[in-house]
Amino acid sequence: MGMSAELDLGLERRIGKRSAAVIEKHLGLTTVGGLLNYFPRRYLNRGELTPISDVPLDEEVTLIARVVSSSTRSMRARRGNITDVVISDDDGKSGLRLVGGRDYRGKVPGTLKVSFFNGYRAKAELLQGRRALFSGKVTRFGGSLGLTNPDFLLLDEDPFTQGKDPEQLAAMPIPVYPATAKLTSWSIQKVISTLLETVDLGTLPDPIPGAVSAREKFLPVAEAYRLIHAPQVPADWQHARDRFRYQEALVLQSALARRRAQLAAEEATARRPVADGLLAAFDKQLPFTLTAGQAAVGKTLSEELGQDAPMNRLLQGEVGSGKTIVALRAMLQVVDAGGQAALLAPTEVLAAQHFESIRRTLGSLSRDPMLSGDGLLAGLGGNAVQVTLLTGSMSTGARKQAMLDAASGTAGIVIGTHALLSENVSFYDLGLIVVDEQHRFGVEQRDVLRSKASRPPHLLVMTATPIPRTVAMTVFGDLETSVLNELPVGRAPISTHVVGLAENPGWVSRIWSRSREEVDAGHQVYVVCPRIGTDDDGDFSPGEAEPAAADLDGAARELASVTAVVEHLQQEPSLAGVTLAPLHGRQEPAVKSAAMADFTANRTKLLVSTTVIEVGVDVHNATLMVILDADRFGISQLHQLRGRVGRGGLPGTCLLVTTLEPGHPSRRRLDAVAATTDGFELSQEDLKLRREGDILGASQSGGRSTLKLLRVLEHEDVIARAREDAQDIVGRDPSLVRHPWLAEAIDEYLNPEKEAFLERG
Ligand code: ADP
Ligand code: MG
Secondary structure (H helix, E strand, C coil): CCCCHHHHCECHHHHCHHHHHHHHHHHCCCEHHHHHCCCCCEEECHHHCCCHHHCCCCCEEEEEEEEEEEEEEECCCCCCEEEEEEEECECCCCCCECHHHCCCCCCCCCEEEEEEECCHHHHHHCCCCCEEEEEEEEEEECCEEEEECCEEEECCCCCCCCCCCHHHHHHCCEEECCCCCCCCHHHHHHHHHHHHHHCCHHHCCCCCCHHHHHHHCCCCHHHHHHHHHCCCCHHHHHHHHHHHHHHHHHHHHHHHHHHHHHHHHCCCCCCCCCCCCHHHHHHHHCCCCCCHHHHHHHHHHHHHHCCCCCCEEEEEECCCCCHHHHHHHHHHHHHHCCCEEEEECCCHHHHHHHHHHHHHHHHHHEECCCCHHHCCCCCCCCCCEEEEEECCCCCHHHHHHHHHHHHHCCCCEEEECHHHHCCCCCCCCEEEEEECCHHHCCHHHHHHHHCCCCCCCEEEEEECCCCCHHHHHHHCCCCEEEEECCCCCCCCCEEEEEEECCCCCCHHHHHHHHHHHHHHCCCEEEEECCECCCCCCCCCCCCCCCHHHCCHHHHHCCCCEHHHHHHHHHHCHHHCCCCEEEECCCCCHHHHHHHHHHHHCCCCCEEEECHHHCCCCCCCCEEEEEECCHHHCCHHHHHHHHCCCCCCCCCEEEEEEECCCCCCHHHHHHHHHHHCCCHHHHHHHHHHHCCHHHHCCHHHHCCCCCCCCCCCCCCHHHHHHHHHHHHHHHHHCCCCCCCHHHHHHHHHHCCHHHHHHHHHC
């Protein structure tokens, strides 16, 4: 048993066998620590209590009232009985209402009928004159409002309220626990109150170091447990919650700091730059100058690659900020030093695009695969690197060859999708892994790739979805961060407009004539639809879905689909003679690549697609993007999408088309996107509109957010302080010998399920 014997103790030892069985059955908790850490979800304050005269029909209400009368009768038609209780929020004394002591002067005290079917407990407990808290849904029977089978809690018997005068009682917050249908918040509260009496709170370990507690003026741990469960005044639970919230942040950040320290302690192969290698040659032939940001990040990467501790870096960059070149230069340095580099992309389209554009960018520095039959392999190549594509949809023969090239070291740069992770892919000497568009890739997958190198490889993770600082600190807390926030010069601005068809139905034809103008000027157009066909639920293969966008009104509306829009546009007079093609995730890979290739080569003028073009696709000649039913997409997704236009020095335009009425909540997203092109600002906005679980990727892990009290956005300062403290603590005491309780809290936190969260990134 660990240090926290009390926390590990079986619940039955403290609350008895029967209660323990109930708690285990309904909440799945078996230990003292488990139940102690089962915190109220919120607290009811007086202000939330409803006076009886105001109870609204069909709504959940909570009210404090006094029993005026009670009677029980048998039912006529069925076996069983009904207990009718009349309650009032008039305390019977002059002037003072019982309702939470709130000042209801001017209100008429009300009475309400409360009925219980077979309510044996109600019959026994709700005796005349008793005060109770009722919670239930208001229904109407026989012309008057009432409650049927509400939850109730006798206030006079409640250990927390007993002996309190009305004013004190009025100030007492009522904890509301995450309850189940079978186990009410109040039953949980009762069990916990027993627990608080029987547990030896004084022996509970405190994971927060004393110095930190002193600095933050935190409540002692015993007091904090008492007050979070049984507050006397609102400030009690607020202080307790501050403490546990910080504790949560500290444990998480310490776990991340430890992981960082462990990663840093591993030994990697240093890949130092060489004087006249591929990288030098590449820099010489670069058709543009690097932005200051690219140069600075490049320097950091170069230095870190040259060390024998593995680099673990996150590169955040605005859409179009030029991350690929930065990654490519890092890859070339590694190849120069004799290693291989792997670039992992989230989709086949993007992998293929990277493959094409990297070979194009490298020009003569890229060497085509040699036919092995020629026997010319050895010695060929000189100052050139073989770039190899490896995806799941390649023919068996091509894939075998690619795998052979990776394993033999013939391929210096291997670009691929998930296929790179498959078991039979191996490398000769993998020195650097680049993961593009991180939000689609988990850490487990990075770790699988890592395991393909004999020594830990260097790692560069790139994300185009700007991540608020706190999310970076939490979800990517094991990586160091670099930011590219400046766009290359000559990048034309993108102007974004919301096109509301509800108020201006005629604008539809204007959209297509506008597209025509663009094509006539020699440019190209993307049209993006939320669906593939009329019979499906969208193009959402796992990981591509945008849960935030799936809102309520979808079923009623006919959403734009790629097939229907292609058909429609082929008939559209203003687009007569314009070559257009569909692109979506359900096409055969060969059809997909052909569609992409045709568009890249400007053979197709107008591409009608799903969000498959969302990430990374880079066609400079595209200047207009029309997003149909744009309200179906999330903020980051829209921002990503529009980043596909305005890339070639030509100004870009993005039309966010919607049939929703102005003022519809989902149009707020569109307005936000139209209002700014600052991705960081948008990602903050996005987070506000999303559920916490989505941020943390919990939607993939079953929808349960791991963070109990921390809210990534709201508690930025808490997370930042905890991170600093954690860094300090782990820095001085890497194996936490002087902080055993913190170490134990981390282990607790990293139980397999939660470990998965950390690993998932
Ligand atoms: P992202 O960061 O979104 O992945 P890319 O790496 O795809 O952006 O770069 C977008 C485009 O900008 C590419 O066509 C690339 O060649 C170009 N580019 C990158 N760096 C520069 C630069 N310093 N000056 C001009 N163009 C650049
Ligand atoms: Mg990119």
